[in-house]
Amino acid sequence: MADTLERTSPLQPWAPQFARLPNSVAIVEEPFVTMVDLRVGPFGSGAVAAAELLGVELPTAASTYAKNADTTVIWLCTDEWLVTGTALVGPELEARLREAVAPHDGAAVDVSGQRTTLRLRGPHSRDVLAKGCALDLHPRAFGEGTAAQTMVGQAGVILLAVTETGDDYRILVRSSFARYLGRLAARRDGGVHTRTDGDLMYPDGRLTCQCR
Amino acid sequence: MNAWHAPAVWERLLAAGRPYGITPYLAETMHVLRAEKGYPIIGQDTDGTVTPHDLGMAWAVSKKKPDFIGRRSFSRAQNPESAAQAARRVVAGRPGHPAAGGLADRRVLYGPALPPPPVLMLGHVTSSYRSAELGRTFALALVKAGQSRIGETLHVPVDGALVPVEVTGSVLVDPEGARRDG
Numbered sequence: 001m002a003d004t005l006e007r008t009s010p011l012q013p014w015a016p017q018f019a020r021l022p023n024s025v026a027i028v029e030e031p032f033v034t035m036v037d038l039r040v041g042p043f044g045s046g047a048v049a050a051a052e053l054l055g056v057e058l059p060t061a062a063s064t065y066a067k068n069a070d071t072t073v074i075w076l077c078t079d080e081w082l083v084t085g086t087a088l089v090g091p092e093l094e095a096r097l098r099e100a101v102a103p104h105d106g107a108a109v110d111v112s113g114q115r116t117t118l119r120l121r122g123p124h125s126r127d128v129l130a131k132g133c134a135l136d137l138h139p140r141a142f143g144e145g146t147a148a149q150t151m152v153g154q155a156g157v158i159l160l161a162v163t164e165t166g167d168d169y170r171i172l173v174r175s176s177f178a179r180y181l182g183r184l185a186a187r188r189d190g191g192v193h194t195r196t197d198g199d200l201m202y203p204d205g206r207l208t209c210q211c212r
Numbered sequence: 213m214n215a216w217h218a219p220a221v222w223e224r225l226l227a228a229g230r231p232y233g234i235t236p237y238l239a240e241t242m243h244v245l246r247a248e249k250g251y252p253i254i255g256q257d258t259d260g261t262v263t264p265h266d267l268g269m270a271w272a273v274s275k276k277k278p279d280f281i282g283r284r285s286f287s288r289a290q291n292p293e294s295a296a297q298a299a300r301r302v303v304a305g306r307p308g309h310p311a312a313g314g315l316a317d318r319r320v321l322y323g324p325a326l327p328p329p330p331v332l333m334l335g336h337v338t339s340s341y342r343s344a345e346l347g348r349t350f351a352l353a354l355v356k357a358g359q360s361r362i363g364e365t366l367h368v369p370v371d372g373a374l375v376p377v378e379v380t381g382s383v384l385v386d387p388e389g390a391r392r393d394g
Contacts, residue, residue: 008219032216090214113215175215 007032010116010178017186024124027185029178030117030170034090036097038073038081039107046104053100054083065147065160074147074158074172082111082158082172115158116178118171120185126166132184133159139166153184244341247352250382257338257352266354268382320353321367326374334366345385355379 009031011018018027040046042060051057056073058081059066065074071085083097090110097108120128126137132153136142144164150157155177162168173181213221226234243253252258252267264270264286273286320335335358340351351368355361362381367374381387 005217005220005224007214007216009216 010175011182014179014182021186024122025128026121027182028119030119033084033086033112033117034088034093035112035115036083036090036093037109037111038083038097038101039079040101040104042079044104046101046106049100049104050097050106053096063148064145076149113175115172115174118173118181118185120169120171121167123167125169128185129169137166139164152181155181157181244343247339247341248343248345248385250384252352262354319369320355321369321374337368343384350384352382
């Protein structure tokens, strides 16, 4: 059979629900992002080789990320980064990174399927996050270039501040927690009322987010 | 396979199997299925006192190895290969009682009436389920000399009453293996 399988992202069934949210808290899934876990010594030749390949320096300051047009390199710990992008598919980026760092005792593993990305935008996005996240998200503490591994509700996430103004975030969440997080984020919107049975209702009585 | 393709593969598998009655099943179903075949869960149907002989699984222990941890207790004279003398055996009951799906941990007793204390126990139920295949409830139990009691009726207390159970062989579904072998 020559036909190809259709790809489905973890939050694809949620797109209509997200589309109904107001612009003050806009949520979209950014699906099918390539993610490769990179392990290499931070100050050795391996880090240099990886940076040359990616065109981005590996950030060495805790809880930060660095990026160019397509590639984002997220600091995870002293010798581990999550490299994200869309230009190459996972196996391809993994192979290239591995080739670059393996001679320097480094490792690269394609983990694209592990997480999906939620983009949270709008003037109220910080308020929405703040209800589920214990970090100080004010831009002076959590400005552009910050990448925290933290909890939003009960879900472990990697939270990226996209702008300096506290109104644009990327949330990298494990695929199996994505629906939970989507539901949580949608619930935090000021225009949505939470019913006692856990379903979400707009003031006009429309039910939303019954997709679990 | 890429994880993003998983839903598409899942849909195709279900579609391909639909004419044959394909159905997804989860862990709870697997628990029932294994119990119907008399497969014990080590730790649920056994504790540290249960020997391979008790399980009817002495055959699985190598007799070629000169030594192994547990060899002394394995070769005790009290662990006879003879089924009739076995100290305890996993046996399957035939409770047929609507409440008997929740029999686990209940005592297995002799008679239809509760004798004055101390009540002599023959063993205890380790797992119990309702079987769709059998159309009734059933249970696994560790019963003293269980293998020699097949066909006997014993009793298990359920909600204050004693419920009769029949001792059977431990394989309840397709004991001949005819279905497995096609």
